[in-house]
Amino acid sequence: MTMKTLPKSFYERDTKKVAKELLGRYLIHKNKVGMIVETEAYYGLGDPASHASRGMTPRNKVMFGPAGRSYVYFIYGNYYLLNAVTEKEGKPGAVLIRALEPIQNIDAKTNGPARLTMALGITREHNDLDLTKGDLKITEGTDNKFQIIRKPRIGIKQGAEELLRFYIKNNKYISKT
DNA sequence: GCCTCGATTGACT
């Protein structure tokens, strides 16, 4: 599938705006393609739910780096979650990809942040990669005519009051709550 | 160095 990737400048903006505008885009890993239908925004200081809320650590340092790269981390002893790094270098931010609608070569379920990484074969080896080119990338989508719903983020204990979760209304692949 | 608990999922009452 030949489609233009989103440039670094797309990601180098406010995290919430990037999260919203990633909806409808295509996430591509090698020959597998899925449309992003659900995202969440994570900031740094001032966002208690973010890994970066207490400053830089070996794990979260990619969130402080340049925009447009991948942030993949291991959680609950079982799962990998995929984020796209946002904001200018030095300022932490990332968008968690929570659900995909399968487009090409995807068999497994993609209606959850850990399910989609399993379906696409994403692991810790895919941390800190350039999403504007290479095997793992995000491209412009095709459909812009959908309604976006804003809700509180899922699965966190602090910082759950802000509406930082975004998804495409009526899409069948939204994660279960 | 130790120990708690997580940006989840799937199995079970």
Added chain:
DNA sequence: GTCAATCGAGGCA
């Protein structure tokens, strides 16, 4: 509805 699995990051209770 409730809860165990499973392991590594990171805070230090």
